[in-house]
Amino acid sequence: xxxxxSRKFSxxxxxxEKNSNDPARLIPILQQxxxxxxxxxxxxxTFIATSLDLPPAHxxxxxxxxxxxTLVPKGKHILKLCDGTACHVRGSEHILSALHSRLKLxxxxxxxxxxxFTVECVSCLGACGLAPVLVVDDRVxxxxxxxxxxxxxxxxxxxxxxxxPKAASISTPKKEDAIV
Amino acid sequence: xxxxSKTLSINNMIVPIGEERNLLEVARRAGIDIxxxxxxxxxxxxxxxxxxxxxxxxxGIVAACSTVPEPGMIxxxxxxxxxxxxxxxxxxxxxxxxxxxTLCARNTNCRLQTLARQLGVDxxxxxxxxxxxxxxxxxxxxxxxxNKCILCxxxxxxCDEIQGVGVLGFAGRGAKSxxxxxxxxxxxxxxxxxxGLCATVCPVGALVPRDDVxxxxxxxxxxxxxxxxxxxxxxxxxxxxMFGGQSGTIEVGRIIAAxxxxxxxxxxxxxxxxxxxxxxEATEFIERKKKGERLPQFTSCCPAWIKYAEQFxxxxxxxxxxxxxxxxxxxxxxKKLLPEKLGIKREDIVVVAVMPCTAKKFECKQSKFRRxxxxxxxxxxxxxxxxxxxxxxxxRFNELQPQSFDMPFGFKTGAGIxxxxxxxxxxxxxxxxxxxxxxxxxxxxxxxxxxxxxNIREADFNxxxxxxxxxxxxxxxxxxxxxxxxxxGEKQYDLIEVMACPMGCVGGAGxxxxxxxxxxxxxxxxxxxxxxxLQLHKAQDNHLLMEMYDKHLKGGVGGHDAHELxxxxxxxxxxxxxxxxxxxxxxxxxGLHISVCVGTSCxxxxxxxxxKQIVDYIxxxxxxxxxxxxxxxxxxxCDRGPTVCVGDKLIFKATIxxxxxxxxEQLAGVRI
Numbered sequence: 110x111x112x113x114x115s116r117k118f119s120x121x122x123x124x125x126e127k128n129s130n131d132p133a134r135l136i137p138i139l140q141q142x143x144x145x146x147x148x149x150x151x152x153x154x155t156f157i158a159t160s161l162d163l164p165p166a167h168x169x170x171x172x173x174x175x176x177x178x179t180l181v182p183k184g185k186h187i188l189k190l191c192d193g194t195a196c197h198v199r200g201s202e203h204i205l206s207a208l209h210s211r212l213k214l215x216x217x218x219x220x221x222x223x224x225x226f227t228v229e230c231v232s233c234l235g236a237c238g239l240a241p242v243l244v245v246d247d248r249v250x251x252x253x254x255x256x257x258x259x260x261x262x263x264x265x266x267x268x269x270x271x272x273x274p275k276a277a278s279i280s281t282p283k284k285e286d287a288i289v
Numbered sequence: 290x291x292x293x294s295k296t297l298s299i300n301n302m303i304v305p306i307g308e309e310r311n312l313l314e315v316a317r318r319a320g321i322d323i324x325x326x327x328x329x330x331x332x333x334x335x336x337x338x339x340x341x342x343x344x345x346x347x348x349g350i351v352a353a354c355s356t357v358p359e360p361g362m363i364x365x366x367x368x369x370x371x372x373x374x375x376x377x378x379x380x381x382x383x384x385x386x387x388x389x390x391t392l393c394a395r396n397t398n399c400r401l402q403t404l405a406r407q408l409g410v411d412x413x414x415x416x417x418x419x420x421x422x423x424x425x426x427x428x429x430x431x432x433x434x435x436n437k438c439i440l441c442x443x444x445x446x447x448c449d450e451i452q453g454v455g456v457l458g459f460a461g462r463g464a465k466s467x468x469x470x471x472x473x474x475x476x477x478x479x480x481x482x483x484x485g486l487c488a489t490v491c492p493v494g495a496l497v498p499r500d501d502v503x504x505x506x507x508x509x510x511x512x513x514x515x516x517x518x519x520x521x522x523x524x525x526x527x528x529x530x531m532f533g534g535q536s537g538t539i540e541v542g543r544i545i546a547a548x549x550x551x552x553x554x555x556x557x558x559x560x561x562x563x564x565x566x567x568x569x570e571a572t573e574f575i576e577r578k579k580k581g582e583r584l585p586q587f588t589s590c591c592p593a594w595i596k597y598a599e600q601f602x603x604x605x606x607x608x609x610x611x612x613x614x615x616x617x618x619x620x621x622x623x624k625k626l627l628p629e630k631l632g633i634k635r636e637d638i639v640v641v642a643v644m645p646c647t648a649k650k651f652e653c654k655q656s657k658f659r660r661x662x663x664x665x666x667x668x669x670x671x672x673x674x675x676x677x678x679x680x681x682x683x684x685r686f687n688e689l690q691p692q693s694f695d696m697p698f699g700f701k702t703g704a705g706i707x708x709x710x711x712x713x714x715x716x717x718x719x720x721x722x723x724x725x726x727x728x729x730x731x732x733x734x735x736x737x738x739x740x741x742x743x744n745i746r747e748a749d750f751n752x753x754x755x756x757x758x759x760x761x762x763x764x765x766x767x768x769x770x771x772x773x774x775x776x777x778g779e780k781q782y783d784l785i786e787v788m789a790c791p792m793g794c795v796g797g798a799g800x801x802x803x804x805x806x807x808x809x810x811x812x813x814x815x816x817x818x819x820x821x822x823l824q825l826h827k828a829q830d831n832h833l834l835m836e837m838y839d840k841h842l843k844g845g846v847g848g849h850d851a852h853e854l855x856x857x858x859x860x861x862x863x864x865x866x867x868x869x870x871x872x873x874x875x876x877x878x879x880g881l882h883i884s885v886c887v888g889t890s891c892x893x894x895x896x897x898x899x900x901k902q903i904v905d906y907i908x909x910x911x912x913x914x915x916x917x918x919x920x921x922x923x924x925x926x927c928d929r930g931p932t933v934c935v936g937d938k939l940i941f942k943a944t945i946x947x948x949x950x951x952x953x954e955q956l957a958g959v960r961i
Contacts, residue, residue: 118920122901151472156920158471159892164455165471165479166445173460180472 120145121153125160132161135171139178148179184220184227186265188258189244193233196241204241205230207255211262225269226262297362310334312353312364313341323366324375324404326441326492328354330806331791332450338441339378340404344368372408379405384415387436393494394432398802400492401439418464427475429654430483430499430647438468438495444487452789453766454597456481468495480600482765484593484789485647485798498647498799502674502681508639508667509552515631516639518553519619519698520544522560523645523709523794524672526815530801530808531676532686537811539819542691547679548643549692555631557698559642560705562619563717566590567704567828569855570612570714571721572847578726578755578783583607585760585775585782588714589857590614592652593789597765599862602772603930611856615708616642616649617658620665621854623698626841635661641668643675645709645797648789657857671799697833703734703820704828710813711763711793712739712746715786719750719759720827726752734826740817742792742810745771747782760785763793880915881955883948884934887920891930894942899931902945906952915956 124141128134138157143149149172158165172178188208192201208214208228212221220227236242239251245261295306297315304319311334316323326338336355343353346363350371353364365371382401390396404410425433442459445468449455456479460469470479488496508514525541534540548556574586589595589610598605613621620640628635642649646669652658653666670678679686693699704720707713716736724731738748739759744767750757760782762768768787774780790796795812796804820826828834842850885891885900900920907916921934929941933948936955940947 119901119904122897125897152920155471156887159887160897164449164458166455166458166469167449169469169471170458170460174462 121156125157130160132163135161135163135168136175139168139172143178147185148182150182151180154180182220182224184225185269186226186246188226188228188262189231189234190228190258191232191234191236191240191242191244192230193237193240195237196233199240201241203255204243204253204258207259208262211259225266294360297358297360297364299364300366306358306360309358312343312345312351312356312358312362315358316343316353316364316366321366323353324408325354326400326404326439327443329443329447329490332443332446332490335442335446338439340375342371342374344371350374375408376410379408379410380413380415382439383410383413385418386439387419387421387434393437394497394500395491395494395802399494422467425475426499427477428481428483428499429477429651431476431481431485431488432497432499433476434495434497435467435469436495437493439493440466440468441492442468443490443492444468444496447486447490451764451766451791452482452484452486452593452597453764453769454480454482457487482593482596482600482789483648483651484765486790488647489790489796489798489804498671498673499650500674501650501668501670502678505641505668505670505674505678506681508641514637514639515555515627515633516553516641517555517557517623517627518548518641518643519557519559519562519616519623520548521616521642521644521646521709521794522563522706522816522819523797523800523812524643524675525819526709526795526812527645527800528672528676529686530803531673532679534687535811536803536808537813537815537818539815539822541819542693543686543689544675545694546689546692547684547686548675550684550689551678551682553641555627555695556692557619557623558694558701558705559615559619559644560701560708561698561831561834562615562622563590563705563708564701564828564831564834565618565622565855566612566615566708567714567717567721568834568846569618569851570610571718571725571828573610573612574718574784575722575725576847578757585758585785586610588784588786590708590714591648591788591790591794592646593648594765594768594787595859596648596651596862597768597789599859601769603861604776605772606859606861609859611858613658613855613857614649614652615705616644616669617652617665617857618855619698620653620658621660622837624660624663624665625854626837636663639667640665641670642666643670643672645672645794645800646790647671647798649799672797673799673801676801697837700831700833701823702828702831703823703826705831706820706823707816709794710740710816711788712741712761712786713793713816715739715759715761715784717828718784719757721829722757723750723752724827724829726755731827739786742806742813757784758782762786763788763791765789881936881952882917882919882934883936883952884919884921886930886932891932894930896931896933899933899943899945899948903933903948906945906949912952912956916952 121142124138128138139149142153154168154172155165158168172180190201190205212226214228219229234242234244241253243250243253243258296303297306299316299319299321304315306315309315313323313328323341325341327335328341334354336352339352341353342350344350344365390402422435445457445459448457456470457468460467470476485498488498509516525539525544526537528544529538529540530536545556577583577586585608587609589612592614598609623640624635624638627638650669653664653669658665704717707716716739719736720734739746739761744764746761748759758781760771762771771785792809792813796809838845842848844850885896885903887896904918907913931943933940933943935948935951938951940951
């Protein structure tokens with residue numbers, strides 16, 4: 110843990126240095142820091158503000174303006190599920206409930222406790238012909254089904270050295286749906 | 290003769306173009322008021338509110354505030370199209386606004402209210418999207434009500450551009466935009482210096498001075514209590530504005546009568562205490578000047594400036610005058626001397642200060658100004674609040690017969706009056722110091738060199754070989770500029786007066802709402818007039834003050850008692866509360882903990898590079914599992930930075946060698 114934390118912090122210093130502590134380069138600095146931390150922690154933002162001689166409120170303003178930035182920790186793997194019109198019509202809802210059920214998430218909780226996954230709904234990814242679309246990290250999956258989505262998650266869990274899921278977990282959402 | 294090549298046409302009227310920055314200013318000069326929320330002559334141009342739209346032939350509809358005037362332009366300010374657009378803009382704001390005017394502190398002097406009326410907005414055609422959000426009452430000085438915010442950004446720019454603090458900023462975007470302190474924290478938990486400039490520029494009731502009227506009424510109506518009120522200089526040239534008077538009119542007699550009618554038992558003048566501040570501060574200054582120590586000396590009467598210095602200029606804290614502000618000197622002396630004089634118990638005295646200022650509310654509740662379980666000053670009311678008490682008590686202010694201050698703390702010289710205008714403290718100190726240094730009585734008393742309204746003013750005085758280099762500053766961003774120049778060695782001064790508010794206390798946030806340059810200038814002139822009308826102008830000529838020193842303060846001016854009662858000390862302050870950043874976490878195994886300050890002052894002194902060296906050292910020497918490292922945002926020792934805390938040992942002016950040495954010593958100790 111300690112190696113990571115200190116390495117990360119010296120990366121913040123490197124990023125600031127690489128951008129010559131230039132306040133005009135605030136956005137690239139925040140992007141690079143978020144790449145490392147996966148989000149923008151409050152204390153790191155305050156540190157950046159101090160380093161760039163900007164009011165913390167200003168840095169906070171920039172960080173909250175762009176949807177790309179996040180002030181809450183996100184998981185290592187980010188699943189962006191399209192819920193635009195085309196994807197919605199083709200059943201993205203069911204994919205979402207399958208993912209939520211598999212990862213124990215909800216509309217209010219987007220990130221798993223082990224910080225491995227974040228599930229987000231986005232409005233349109235501009236790939237309506239492939240609907241429903243799920244983007245996992247930087248990879249685009251087309252014509253996704255609830256089962257396929259859960260499989261993708263399982264594969265990542267396995268790669269991360271986690272416990273492989275039981276086959277039953279895939280059908281769990283359906284069962285619940287049936288009860289409701 | 291008007292030069293045709295330097296004119297334009299507004300509503301078919303030929304108007305000359307002068308130095309104006311934009312069409313809005315040209316129109317205003319021509320006597321046409323174009324409505325706006327976000328335009329302020331003192332602030333940068335923002336162009337957000339879209340109310341100042343005008344039609345420029347050949348260009349279409351543009352925002353007047355951000356259009357440069359050009360010769361030959363044909364401008365129309367209220368076409369049908371523009372009228373409709375302005376109405377829509379107001380309706381959109383109202384759809385997302387509290388709209389509870391009767392319960393608002395700015396009722397009857399709100400620009401949204403005024404414009405809605407002027408533009409004939411009688412219905413809101415849009416769906417109401419208003420969602421109530423919590424009101425921030427954390428600050429002792431200000432209340433922030435996001436439900437009334439119209440997102441004009443005036444407060445954001447004023448705090449950043451004039452005060453150099455930048456507490457407020459825009460967060461979010463689109464329909465979710467809001468103006469908030471960093472991370473959505475409360476005002477009391479960020480770097481706010483309580484100057485209230487945000488409230489001065491706020492066109493609506495989203496930022497208003499905190500209201501303590503109810504608490505004061507309770508004390509007034511408590512028969513056991515003796516109420517002692519002190520009236521600050523700047524109040525007397527502004528209060529009557531609330532009753533239809535002209536700014537700058539000196540109405541001190543009626544203010545005293547009103548205070549008595551409300552039920553205050555003793556009415557005194559803060560200017561008496563300001564005279565006291567002059568002799569204390571000038572004595573301190575002369576001593577420092579003679580020894581060449583801790584120069585420049587910064588004035589210390591402005592509490593917003595003090596908090597600013599405590600947060601951002603830690604290295605200059607030894608340069609601040611140790612004198613308390615006149616308000617606090619008064620409280621301290623009143624609570625000490627009045628029990629005997631009036632034959633009452635100390636705990637039954639309630640000291641109320643009427644001030645032009647919101648930061649004074651914060652100042653009076655600092656624990657260092659509490660003695661024997663009681664505050665030196667119990668409540669601070671702004672000029673606006675006193676006016677409201679007068680109204681509530683049903684007193685017809687303009688019909689009052691003037692009265693005079695009670696003695697002895699009502700007696701003052703002109704020196705204590707001009708404190709309320711920027712340059713006044715410096716001038717008052719000069720009236721004392723020049724006589725002291727030259728050893729002769731001066732016939733004249735006015736030092737016009739330090740008067741004026743420029744943000745940074747300089748004046749040199751040569752007194753038989755002793756040169757006094759003075760600087761007068763208002764606006765804290767300018768104070769920072771001066772501090773930077775001193776640090777770089779570009780400028781050298783002996784005495785620097787700093788006031789946070791534009792033109793000093795006359796422009797304070799507690800003053801009546803119309804608070805522009807013209808009004809402030811009138812009020813400042815009023816104070817200089819009041820000085821002229823008095824028989825005495827130098828604090829040292831205040832015989833009642835000198836008598837008080839002789840009788841009650843052991844050691845006289847600058848002596849033992851004076852130091853205990855009239856002086857204070859300063860502390861470095863954290864800018865933002867509750868932040869540390871784990872840089873290297875050794876987990877439960879951590880045997881040793883290191884904190885490196887990366888606050889502003891330490892940062893300037895290279896704490897960031899030091900932090901990196903420390904982390905590298907720990908990693909290179911395989912100590913990551915036993916040493917954890919934090920970056921903190923202030924250990925409140927800014928003048929001795931960079932500060933590093935290794936285990937239980939605090940190292941000032943730390944170097945990597947010293948830190949690693951201490952680290953190894955402490956680790957050896959842990960292992961044993």
